[in-house]
Amino acid sequence: MDRLGSRCPLPGYPRPSVLLCLLILTASFLTYPMLRTLSLQLHSAVTGSYVSGTYSIVFVNCPNEQIARDIARAILDKKLAASVNILPKASSLYFWNGEIEEATEILLLIKTKTSKVRMLSSYVRLVHPFEIPEVFSLPMDQGDVHYLKWLEEGMEED
Numbered sequence: 590m591d592r593l594g595s596r597c598p599l600p601g602y603p604r605p606s607v608l609l610c611l612l613i614l615t616a617s618f619l620t621y622p623m624l625r626t627l628s629l630q631l632h633s634a635v636t637g638s639y640v641s642g643t644y645s646i647v648f649v650n651c652p653n654e655q656i657a658r659d660i661a662r663a664i665l666d667k668k669l670a671a672s673v674n675i676l677p678k679a680s681s682l683y684f685w686n687g688e689i690e691e692a693t694e695i696l697l698l699i700k701t702k703t704s705k706v707r708m709l710s711s712y713v714r715l716v717h718p719f720e721i722p723e724v725f726s727l728p729m730d731q732g733d734v735h736y737l738k739w740l741e742e743g744m745e746e747d
Contacts, residue, residue: 671743
């Protein structure tokens with residue numbers, strides 16, 4: 590009977606192999622994003638190809654050109670981006686406090702690493718005069734290899 594009891598699990602207890610499988614599945618699930626990112630970066634480094642989503646374009650509206658220029662220069666000085674386009678006179682219509690508002694704003698198109706978007710967004714919220722500044726980003730899917738290399742070099746720390 591001891592021999593039979595050692596082979597058969599006790600009622601209500603899962604087999605050790607089931608627990609091991611669950612542990613491996615859980616660990617794989619939790620580390621998948623990191624492993625995927627590392628494997629894509631390794632593939633990119635070996636092949637010289639661009640990994641979609643490595644860089645992003647961040648959109649920020651500003652109330653006037655001087656504020657837009659000040660924010661753009663500060664972002665570049667802090668190496669939070671490699672390039673900022675300032676597009677003048679964007680007509681904006683939006684809801685604010687339950688009313689439809691209309692304004693002329695200046696649009697910043699900020700090119701940066703996707704990994705810097707969160708830090709860039711936090712910085713913009715600190716220096717922007719709007720109570721809730723418009724800050725959102727879109728990942729770059731494709732791009733000229735030379736331009737993307739230039740972006741990378743523009744954000745390297747001294």
